[in-house]
Amino acid sequence: MAEVFCQHGLAILMKMDTGGIVDRHKRIVAVPYLRMDQSNDPASRLGQFFRGLTAPSHRNIELEMILNGWAWVLDRYGPDESYFQALDDAQRNRRGIWANDDNVHPWEFKKQRYRARRAKPKPAPQTPLFDVPESAISCPMKGCDGQLVERSGRFGSFLGCTNFPRCRHSRNLNG
Numbered sequence: 452m453a454e455v456f457c458q459h460g461l462a463i464l465m466k467m468d469t470g471g472i473v474d475r476h477k478r479i480v481a482v483p484y485l486r487m488d489q490s491n492d493p494a495s496r497l498g499q500f501f502r503g504l505t506a507p508s509h510r511n512i513e514l515e516m517i518l519n520g521w522a523w524v525l526d527r528y529g530p531d532e533s534y535f536q537a538l539d540d541a542q543r544n545r546r547g548i549w550a551n552d553d554n555v556h557p558w559e560f561k562k563q564r565y566r567a568r569r570a571k572p573k574p575a576p577q578t579p580l581f582d583v584p585e586s587a588i589s590c591p592m593k594g595c596d597g598q599l600v601e602r603s604g605r606f607g608s609f610l611g612c613t614n615f616p617r618c619r620h621s622r623n624l625n626g
Contacts, residue, residue: 484509520547523557592620 474480486509516522518537524530542549555563590597590612597614599622612618 483512485512485515517541518546520545520549590614590618590620592618595620 472479472481513522514533514537517524517534518541520541524534524538526535541547548554588599588610590599592612595612595614595618597612597618597620599610599620600613601608601624602611602621603609608624610622610624612620
């Protein structure tokens, strides 16, 4: 990826797969920078990651987040070596999320949640909470074995299916 600096403290990244500054999801891809006044910038531990500069005029916010243990580095995007150095420093000094020993990668956490949701047993069909009168009308929806019974709602009474919410068929009582 090639970087193009703009005056607002962003390094706009040129995506090689799209040939522009947007990715395939139409998002602008950029690295945010914080512009620093060098006269007021105290020596920062971030300086060691800027290829030997001791007082950078712009601070890479992504790098700062990694260095403080507030973010992960995804190596599948081929980040600069300074990101891995900052990550190593944060882990070694147990900053931020690295203070815990039981960290789970975000993508692994999402996978675990997805699998747990899929493993949940399907709920048993609900039995109606009311008795269906003998004169009830069969629901006309294809594949539904429910009955139309009188219900009341915000706009008055209507006929609704006993298999609600699986079947949402309803009929106005007036026609």
